Amino acid sequence: MQKLKHLEPCKGSKKFTINDNKNLNSLKLMRMRKILFNRSEPSAHEIRNKQDFNLVIKKYNRNKDYWKNPWFYGSIGIASILSSLFLLNM
Amino acid sequence: MSSPSLYHQSDTRIQSELRIIEKSKKNPNHFAPLYEQYHENIFRYIVKRVDDVEAAYDITSNVFVKALTNLHKYEFRGVPFSSWLFRIAKSELYQSFRDKKARRTVSIDKVIVADIFEEFEESFNDERKAELMQALREINEKDLALIELRYFEKRSYREIGEIINVTENNAKVKTFRALQRLKKVYHK
Numbered sequence: 502m503q504k505l506k507h508l509e510p511c512k513g514s515k516k517f518t519i520n521d522n523k524n525l526n527s528l529k530l531m532r533m534r535k536i537l538f539n540r541s542e543p544s545a546h547e548i549r550n551k552q553d554f555n556l557v558i559k560k561y562n563r564n565k566d567y568w569k570n571p572w573f574y575g576s577i578g579i580a581s582i583l584s585s586l587f588l589l590n591m
Numbered sequence: 592m593s594s595p596s597l598y599h600q601s602d603t604r605i606q607s608e609l610r611i612i613e614k615s616k617k618n619p620n621h622f623a624p625l626y627e628q629y630h631e632n633i634f635r636y637i638v639k640r641v642d643d644v645e646a647a648y649d650i651t652s653n654v655f656v657k658a659l660t661n662l663h664k665y666e667f668r669g670v671p672f673s674s675w676l677f678r679i680a681k682s683e684l685y686q687s688f689r690d691k692k693a694r695r696t697v698s699i700d701k702v703i704v705a706d707i708f709e710e711f712e713e714s715f716n717d718e719r720k721a722e723l724m725q726a727l728r729e730i731n732e733k734d735l736a737l738i739e740l741r742y743f744e745k746r747s748y749r750e751i752g753e754i755i756n757v758t759e760n761n762a763k764v765k766t767f768r769a770l771q772r773l774k775k776v777y778h779k
Contacts, residue, residue, distance in 0.1 A: 533688075534728045534735075535642050535696045542638060542698075548631045551648050554623050560656040561619055 608672050612665060619659050626655055629673055633680050639744070640684055641693035650687050654680045674753035681736075681754070697727055697735065703743050710742075711774055726777040734769035741766045 543551075614621040633654055638647035657679050665675060687693040707723065708715040727735065740751045752762035 533695050535694055536724050536727060537642070537696055537698045539700045540698045542635065543644060545631060548634055551634075552627065552630050553652070554626050557622075557626060557652055557655045557659065558619060560652065561659045564656060564660050 605667075605671070609667055612662065612667075612672065615659070616662050619662075622655075622659055622662070625672070629676055630655070632673065633676055636677060636680055636744075637684055639698040639739070640696055641687070642696040643693060646687065646693040650683050650693065651680075654683050657683060670753050674750075677754045678756065697739065697743075699743050707742055710770060711777065723777055726773055726779075729776050730769075730773050734772050737762075737766045737769040738773060742770075 608625065611621060611625055615625070630651065634647060634651045637650050637654075638644060641647050641650065654676065658676055661679075665672070684693075688695050704720060704723065705715050708719065713719065727738075730738075737751065737755075740746045740754065741748075746754075748763045748766070749759045751766065752759045755762065755765075757765065
């Protein structure tokens with residue numbers, strides 16, 4: 502591991518070093534990952550029963566609401582620029 | 592249980608898929624056959640990586656919603672449609688980890704662990720298994736993802752390359768290096 506003298510902690514100091522950060526990240530990773538052995542997965546039949554294309558279509562229709570479209574914000578932006586230019590020229 | 596391979600599709604099948612995609616771009620209801628065809632594969636890819644089965648169904652559903660939303664961007668460039676879906680699945684999966692909707696999980700079975708020990712040229716016992724589990728917790732996410740795809744899910748380098756968006760050879764090199772790093776952490 503690369504030794505950076507200026508980052509090494511002084512005695513009694515609570516400053517983090519690069520090494521501490523690495524340890525913290527790996528600790529976080531270890532805490533986050535769960536390892537499952539010989540886990541039973543749903544059968545193909547169960548998975549097929551859970552298929553719901555109507556729900557996908559429903560969510561898709563909800564997602565493509567006009568206010569989520571970048572064109573909506575684009576046109577609002579252009580309209581506001583034009584109206585401010587018009588007001589300035591008045 | 593490993594997912595059935597989606598590769599080596601015939602030209603006729605690829606062409607029929609492309610026709611469905613073109614129709615779905617105009618009317619999303621035409622997407623149903625592709626949803627039925629790939630739902631199980633995408634679900635299995637996700638469920639192996641999350642601890643909650645219901646969350647896995649939810650993420651799978653979001654993958655298809657995202658696929659439909661971005662379908663207008665899809666263009667066939669020799670890479671199967673399934674790879675595009677897997678890339679969306681990967682991004683949705685990590686999004687759910689960030690949102691804390693699911694917990695990162697690694698699902699392995701005994702036979703696969705034995706294969707890994709074969710790669711390490713060591714025999715398999717409970718103590719070594721515990722050390723391997725620890726190593727799997729410590730390696731970085733990219734390495735773990737490659738090891739999962741190659742050793743736990745038995746995917747070909749071609750598939751891996753298409754999922755992670757690199758060439759087949761590059762996937763091979765990256766997977767080899769990931770295994771070397773796992774080995775290093777394991778022997779630490």
